[in-house]
């Protein structure tokens with residue numbers, strides 16, 4: 001048999017019908033919804049007189065517009081946010097879906113809770129009307145973000161009509177250095193290959209450095225595949241994956257578990273299988289990264305200045321480059337490390353899991369956030385929050401001067417309510433530094449949680465390594 | 470969905486790379502839980518003089534009287550990157566856009582365009598003379614620039630058929646409901662753990 005990529009195996013397993021011209025009718029195993037786009041899809045479906053075909057395989061959560069301040073209610077900072085919550089709740093109940101509502105201990109950011117509840121499993125197809133669904137490919141699933149109309153299609157038919165994406169393998173050889181994280185690797189890839197670098201491909205991350213990552217770090221790496229313009233990301237399931245999933249809420253049990261694992265072991269790319277594109281990077285070349293512009297590809301290793309336009313001319317037009325610098329209030333050649341910050345944010349589906357909080361807390365322990373810096377930590381799920389509190393991390397954050405929040409997307413994006421201020425400089429563990437992403441006129445610098453923590457303490461963008469996590 | 474065959478219209482050049490969906494429709498402009506009432510918020514951050522204001526910024530291309538009534542948008546590479554929000558496409562469609570010409574499209578955004586009757590034309594917009602109306606002929610897969618030059622573009626057959634026929638993908642798929650049910654039946658035996 002011709003050697004196949006893991007992606008091709010999953011594609012073949014789900015191909016209900018070949019629609020011609022490289023388009024397949026694919027069976028969809030899991031559909032996830034959140035209140036920002038899920039309510040719209042469910043309502044529109046109902047208005048068209050259609051029903052959810054397999055409600056037991058559909059899960060909804062409240063994460064995007066919910067308040068994250070302690071003691072929250074349905075009232076949101078976003079002026080009309082309460083309506084999104086109410087509409088999603090009503091529609092989810094009417095359709096008979098599983099909903100992780102505000103008061104549910106399983107509530108949280110959709111891409112954080114799905115792995116921790118084992119809703120996503122290796123070899124499944126999983127979709128969500130949210131671009132960071134690619135995160136979940138870290139568990140060996142084919143998971144990708146779709147629009148609301150496509151979500152309606154999946155809900156109504158258990159399938160999607162999908163143009164077969166091209167494949168790309170990104171092999172990361174060697175090991176990441178001490179204090180260098182999956183987030184830095186994601187930013188390194190964007191800096192090096194550009195934000196269109198994986199355009200439309202399913203990216204399989206492979207190589208020793210990737211195998212060495214735990215599941216939470218793999219989720220971080222895959223999370224930013226959408227910033228890389230990928231169709232999705234994928235990491236072949238292995239013992240690390242199985243150990244992570246075993247015993248979780250929706251994982252199979254007993255004999256079914258054994259049968260599943262046996263099947264999952266086959267979801268690897270065969271030796272000799274061909275990809276449409278291959279990239280290789282050496283983990284030793286990856287350093288802690290920070291973004292300087294308004295596109296995630298506009299990033300540099302800490303300690304390096306804003307590049308001259310000449311150095312990146314093949315990627316950013318002069319206009320885009322000048323526009324980014326003007327927005328960020330920076331000049332060519334200016335140092336990024338040492339820039340004074342107004343705020344620090346740890347949260348989002350990129351970096352808000354327990355290991356992220358632990359690493360940040362290790363830096364914050366016994367230290368204080370610099371005067372004048374507003375620092376916020378938002379755990380990615382209610383389960384992460386509870387686990388962090390059980391080991392006292394909340395006290396470390398609070399004692400350092402961080403706000404300690406309820407789980408949700410929070411200030412990862414500006415929904416129209418709470419935000420950072422105009423021209424405020426924020427160091428953030430999130431995934432997008434677009435203009436006004438975290439608030440009108442807000443200047444976002446993307447970095448790892450440890451860099452955010454070290455910077456919060458220094459009051460300026462700082463390398464976490466001297467502090468030593 | 471309105472079928473699309475041939476369109477001759479003014480094209481507004483907004484040729485910046487990486488125009489993200491937050492820029493196309495800022496989150497703060499997505500106030501309702503429906504798909505309508507979004508045109509006013511289209512490009513709000515660039516189109517108006519200040520956040521929350523509705524005073525047109527004269528330097529923004531859509532406020533230039535020469536491009537009033539534009540139905541084609543010329544954009545830079547990787548258009549529609551960022552959030553998967555379909556509101557970006559709903560806003561563009563409601564404003565009146567029927568086609569977008571760009572060197573490359575974000576895959577989710579591209580799918581959203583097709584499902585809402587907007588033709589994604591993958592051509593480097595810098596190469597097009599848009600000094601006057603241009604024509605997009607979907608059946609022939611050509612774009613005719615203002616100076617009369619024809620440029621061919623690629624589009625997959627499924628997207629083309631949906632756009633030309635104004636077809637609803639769900640209806641198309643539901644004609645295969647029995648086939649899907651049979652597939653699920655067999656698959657359940659193969660992968661019981663996938664079924665909750």
Ligand code: SF4
Pocket residue numbers: 063064109110130132347348349350408409412413431
């Ligand atoms: S945390 Fe941010 S990026 Fe992730 S799903 Fe929420 S809004 Fe999107």
